[in-house]
Amino acid sequence: MSNIEFIESKLKENYPNDYQNILFGLYSKKRVTFRVNTLKSTIVSVMQELNSIGLMVEKVGFSEVALILKEGSELDLQNLSIYKEGHIYLQSLSSMLPPIVLNALKGDVLDMAAAPGGKTTQMAALAQNQIQIMACEQNPIRAQKLEFNLKRQGANKVNVVVKDARQLDDFYRFDHILLDAPCSGSGTLDLNRLDSYKTFTPQLIEKSIQTQKALILKAIQLLKPNQTMVYSTCSLLKSENEAIVKYALATKQVEIIPIELKDIETLPSNLEGVVTVMPSALYEGFFIALLRKIPHAKTKL
Ligand SMILES: C[S@@+](CC[C@H](N)C(=O)[O-])C[C@H]1O[C@@H](n2cnc3c(N)ncnc32)[C@H](O)[C@@H]1O
16 A cells, blocks of 8 residues: 555545545645744734735734735745744644643643744743743754744743653643644645655554653643643544543543634544644644643542
8 A cells, every 4th residue: 555545544534524625635735824923023013024025914813923924935934034033933823723722821831742842932922931831852853943943932931851751750740731742743744745744654653642642641640630731733643633632531630621713624523622623725634632630630640
């Protein structure tokens, strides 16, 4: 079976009625989207700057600071001083959703799989640097990129920990946790490019599932009772999404807080309250679940 046939078979197995629309989304050329960094600039100032050089943008319903470039490429933005000085951050719209859903505005926050830092810097901006973030990243090279982005974006209350998050000390307790888990990436594949999908294999899926299970148990352990965490992936596979959340629910230490996304096309789920964003030219395929730790639940797993 070729890689493409394998992808098609997995999507068909997961979404028998929607897999053709999903494939269409994964073949679509993605629009260029980005976020204004409110630690350094404002939406008005960025829009004025872009207008003055003829780069037209449109706003997106779910965020005051998310923008879509009407015409042009990432390079057009990367050449600008507002990009180089961290006033904007190139980010897919779907990838902006987990921090918005988590809404971590005070206390201590753990970003368990943080590099390159799109969501860490977004959380820092949403809280105007009023939260203390521990940003954990296993891969040292990616951690350098994370450090670079934090500095450029002015996210100055972030402590980078280069470590396997499974090995984080058990005595930590956090008010909010973002677990944007390593995954097969099935929601972000560009099916026009072999280099994008050739690593999508049964082995990668299996390895991702094992890591996701260990990381979600660790997250539950490190979360303060009554507080919230987000589990997200850029995969569309239920084995990496709903099944991992069900695995977490089986500990009886967390419950789902239902998420409602307006004006964003989602895929059917067998688990109520979680969302899977349909891939399209505008959105990547993405899964998001918001969990709350049940008060008085034992922390020992
Ligand atoms: C989906 S990416 C995170 C993207 C990031 N949250 C962002 O928005 O920019 C997953 C990251 O987890 C890292 N990772 C994988 N296994 C890990 C582990 N056991 N502990 C910590 N980080 C891990 C990978 O190196 C990768 O950088």
